[in-house]
Amino acid sequence: FKLPKIEGNIDFNQISFSYPSRPDTWVLRNIDIHIPAYQTTVFVGESGSGKSTIAQLIQRLYEPDEGLIMLDGRELRILNISWLRQQIGVVSQEPVLFDDTIFANVAYGRADYWNTTMEEVEDACKLACIHDFITELPQGYNTSLGDMGKKLSGGQRQRIAIARALIKDPAILILDEASSALDTTSDLMVQEALENCRKNRTTIVITHQLKYIGDSDLVYVLHEGEIVETGTKSQLLNINNGYYNKLSVEHSPHPKRRTHELDSINKRLGTPTSLQSNIPTPSPKAKSFTTLDFLSVDLSITPPPSATFSRKSWYLDESTDMDMLQETATYPKTKKPKFQFPILKLIRDTMDSKPLYFVGLIATIINGFVMPVFSFVLANLLNTYSIPDKDELVSKSREFALYVLLIAAINGISSHFKYYLLERASERWAVRLRHLGFGRIIRQPQSWFDKPENATGKVTTILTTDTESSKNLVGHFAGNVIFGMVSLFVGI
Structure with missing residues (x-):
């Protein structure tokens, strides 16, 4: 208000x-x-x-x-x-x-x-x-x-x-x-x-x-x-x-x-x-x-008119490290709210590089196709040595050799975009999380900082180490998981 x-x-x-x-x-x-x-x-x-x-x-x-x-x-x-x-x-x-x-x-x-x-x-x-x-x-x-x-x-x-x-x-x-x-x-x-x-x-x-x-x-x-x-x-x-x-x-x-x-x-x-x-x-x-x-960062807060407030009206719930990105108020006859942040919801609400991240995921999926397809092509290339006709053997060998070169090119390009786009998008997301987190921290009442669990060292760790872990989760880790799942599915 x-x-x-x-x-x-x-x-x-x-x-x-x-x-x-x-x-x-x-x-x-x-x-x-x-x-x-x-x-x-x-x-x-x-x-x-x-x-x-x-x-x-x-x-x-x-x-x-x-x-x-x-x-x-x-x-x-x-x-x-x-x-x-x-x-x-x-x-x-x-x-x-x-x-x-x-x-x-x-x-x-x-x-x-x-x-x-x-x-x-x-x-x-x-x-x-x-x-x-x-x-x-x-x-x-x-x-x-x-x-x-x-x-x-x-x-x-x-x-x-x-x-x-x-x-x-x-x-x-x-x-x-x-x-x-x-x-x-x-x-x-x-x-x-x-x-x-x-x-x-x-x-x-x-x-x-x-x-x-x-x-x-x-x-x-x-x-x-x-x-x-x-x-x-x-x-x-x-x-x-x-x-x-x-x-x-x-x-x-x-x-x-x-x-x-x-x-x-x-x-x-x-x-x-x-x-x-x-x-x-x-x-x-x-x-x-x-x-x-x-x-x-715009951090304005407009409490609902039905909310009642006490000294502890503004706090950061520490049930999870990412909870520092949420401001809360206590309400009549309700328990202290607990917030959970599914990673997809958190990305949707806070990531400002979604197109970049989406293209990176597509590159990861394409890269996941490479290994099983390459295995299939390589098997066929080796199988050509059993062809008795010399002209057909040479023709098939050249054909599958070109497939191998094409797959290598696709692998190189998709790998580059996979690592570059995912890392860039996740790094920008981590920086934004730090900005939002810091903004929420400085909006807390002075009494919040007086609590031992909210000591400067602990809060600083969340802003640095934990956001870095979140970056690795949606960048390197997510890329490897998607790559592995696609490779497994295509291989089967």
């Missing part, structure tokens, strides 16, 4: 939650939250109070144990998860950048990143206050960032991440400690970018830095998984011995910066130029999106 339009009103109704790895420890306890649309809502509290968990629940990385989360009056869990996450932009404390160009790293924020234009990327970078810096680089937006963006400073990486979050124009923006790990100079520049991107969208800020909380921002103070105080900054400061006052003393030991500091950042700092001399010129392939090509 998809909403025709998102306003951005989010409500937590009696939400309780514990992580699957610690089911006996409540992270959130019966909390009620209202996040108004087009405004900034701030969550503050000490470490472990549940701030980041709220952001994870909104993104549906986890499902709550109790209670309901509503988005514009609709239950969050009935919404299409792929569509939902495209409406949410996230900027975390440690952004992840890829060894690709600046253009590609920003464009990756959209599901259809291959359709992103330079104008759209530039607009996002202008909002993130990074455009001027990029244009002064020798290669501009084609500049390669290196592994994890190590060629950039912390503030520059963070502003690239902000641009990536804005490229899809999200209705909801989540800022999870977006500037807490930066130095003072970078912090000021990132704050200017964050001020720009908050406009006209629902903004959720998770922070322990109280100095940048606006006077009109709605603030929730969390303590041990509970909401202990709610209000604007001025209202909370007026509470004697309140939690907000205590946090203010703990985390804001320095005098508050003057408000004009952000307005004068560019004048005081100018545009950083330290990268201009040490960033190498990218190769002609720098614009390619090969890093994430596999994400182009």
